[in-house]
Amino acid sequence: MSIQITKLDSTLADFQKSLDTLLAFEAGTDDAIERAVTGILADVKARGDAAVLEYTNRFDRIPDGGAASMAAFDIGQDELQAALAAIPAAQRDALNVAAQRIRVFHERQKQELNGFTYTEADGTILGQKVTPLDRVGIYVPGGKAAYPSSVLMNAIPAHVAGVQEIIMVVPTPDGVKNQMVLAAAAIAGVTRVITIGGAQAVAALAHGTETIQPVDKIVGPGNAYVAAAKRRVFGIVGIDMIAGPSEILVICDGTTDPDWVAMDLFSQAEHDELAQAIMLCPDADYIARVEASIEKLLPTMPRQDTIRTSLTDRGALVKVRDLDEACAIANSIAAEHLEISAENPQQWADKIRHAGAMFLGRFSSESLGDYCCGPNHVLPTSRTARFSSPLGVYDFQKRSSIIHVSEAGAQTLGKIAAELAYGEGLQAHARSAELRLNTPAEPR
Numbered sequence: 001m002s003i004q005i006t007k008l009d010s011t012l013a014d015f016q017k018s019l020d021t022l023l024a025f026e027a028g029t030d031d032a033i034e035r036a037v038t039g040i041l042a043d044v045k046a047r048g049d050a051a052v053l054e055y056t057n058r059f060d061r062i063p064d065g066g067a068a069s070m071a072a073f074d075i076g077q078d079e080l081q082a083a084l085a086a087i088p089a090a091q092r093d094a095l096n097v098a099a100q101r102i103r104v105f106h107e108r109q110k111q112e113l114n115g116f117t118y119t120e121a122d123g124t125i126l127g128q129k130v131t132p133l134d135r136v137g138i139y140v141p142g143g144k145a146a147y148p149s150s151v152l153m154n155a156i157p158a159h160v161a162g163v164q165e166i167i168m169v170v171p172t173p174d175g176v177k178n179q180m181v182l183a184a185a186a187i188a189g190v191t192r193v194i195t196i197g198g199a200q201a202v203a204a205l206a207h208g209t210e211t212i213q214p215v216d217k218i219v220g221p222g223n224a225y226v227a228a229a230k231r232r233v234f235g236i237v238g239i240d241m242i243a244g245p246s247e248i249l250v251i252c253d254g255t256t257d258p259d260w261v262a263m264d265l266f267s268q269a270e271h272d273e274l275a276q277a278i279m280l281c282p283d284a285d286y287i288a289r290v291e292a293s294i295e296k297l298l299p300t301m302p303r304q305d306t307i308r309t310s311l312t313d314r315g316a317l318v319k320v321r322d323l324d325e326a327c328a329i330a331n332s333i334a335a336e337h338l339e340i341s342a343e344n345p346q347q348w349a350d351k352i353r354h355a356g357a358m359f360l361g362r363f364s365s366e367s368l369g370d371y372c373c374g375p376n377h378v379l380p381t382s383r384t385a386r387f388s389s390p391l392g393v394y395d396f397q398k399r400s401s402i403i404h405v406s407e408a409g410a411q412t413l414g415k416i417a418a419e420l421a422y423g424e425g426l427q428a429h430a431r432s433a434e435l436r437l438n439t440p441a442e443p444r
């Protein structure tokens, strides 16, 4: 069955409109999903564990009539270690190497984020103290596929930041626990694993229940229900970002093997029917070759229905005037993943301002970044890369300002503060500063 992937041409008058239509998707804004999530959040807040239990039994199709109590969803450290010991050695080795590379990258990130202090001539000390969050919830998606790599990507930066308690939630559809997910949790040092998912898990982490203590922040990707729930609990807890369905944008100069590019597009399309996969290229012949590769390779793919829907609904092959224009379009799309599959990729990367992660050169397939390069794979989607960043150590830390004013400093700063406070009509502020002056000023 041939695939109808959208073809756009940037030289045509209706190009921008067609592109906007293709991109018009916002995670967590579907009305029906919003209504369902609002109900679930309120119910879990009101009824706690009983509601989480009911929703989990129903949405995750827990067998044998469902679990009788929340205890059934808790996975102890023994079970995590047993899973680590039981998985094939090749999987264990791959997880360990990936974990180590992710740790090294995030340790480097932590060094960049250290606090600082400096002392002024009059002895006043100013600075910034960085402290980890106490307790975080990490959401690991598990509805359509299991993601051991997402366990590592969420938990390792939390660990590196110094978070003491990492509570992981992950749904187990049909009650099936993925052993690699449990093994990854053992490697990443997760404190507690609870096999619940969706909006009910987000609600439990945010509000707390009889058996789950509320966390300070919830991080991690998920489907539209998870995204909508995170949006709604923001303020009660912190959230990292809304990381929704995956996206890939490939800028290609037309010299990469077209099979490579086709498979790179598939790699994100296979996540979700709502995933987005787009290629920008100035060479019409090459675009036709990529299309032929898509046709050739799709029947070989196990998840071809998902890929087909994703490419049909949210995929595109775009003919651009040149790579400069490709970079401008890439900035407006602000994709989660941007591959620059071209000679001298750095010259084009210099022109990119908005992308969750950039993969430079034809050997940097996005799939390597998903698993083991080291940088985080939890990335902003739905054009939010314009204002947000990959999940990182900074998401698990906060900053406190340090202000230690000397007596001499209080003389200079007191006069300035008082002047500004009177200007704002705030007497107490002004007097508080003036009382510390060696030569007290008369109240104004």
Ligand SMILES: NC(=O)c1ccc[n+]([C@@H]2O[C@H](COP(=O)([O-])OP(=O)(O)OC[C@H]3O[C@@H](n4cnc5c(N)ncnc54)[C@H](O)[C@@H]3O)[C@@H](O)[C@H]2O)c1
Binding pocket: 036, 059, 060, 140, 141, 142, 143, 144, 145, 147, 150, 171, 196, 197, 198, 199, 200, 221, 222, 223, 224, 225, 226, 243, 244, 245, 246, 271, 272, 275, 377, 378, 379, 381
């Ligand atoms: N950005 C990233 O780093 C990243 C990484 C991995 C996966 N992803 C994305 O995460 C998403 C994972 O989605 P998923 O569905 O596989 O797993 P998920 O864990 O996000 O969602 C499964 C849960 O959704 C809830 N749900 C499903 N249907 C429902 C309904 N009708 N009503 C109420 N709740 C319902 C259930 O509670 C279920 O447990 C995909 O879009 C994938 O592309 C992103």
Ligand SMILES: N[C@H](CO)Cc1c[nH]c[nH+]1
Binding pocket: 147, 149, 150, 245, 246, 247, 268, 336, 370, 377, 378, 379
């Ligand atoms: N590409 C996903 C982020 O959009 C992450 C992932 C996990 N496993 C495979 N891929």
Ligand SMILES: [Zn+2]
Binding pocket: 246, 267, 268, 271, 370
């Ligand atoms: Zn992926």
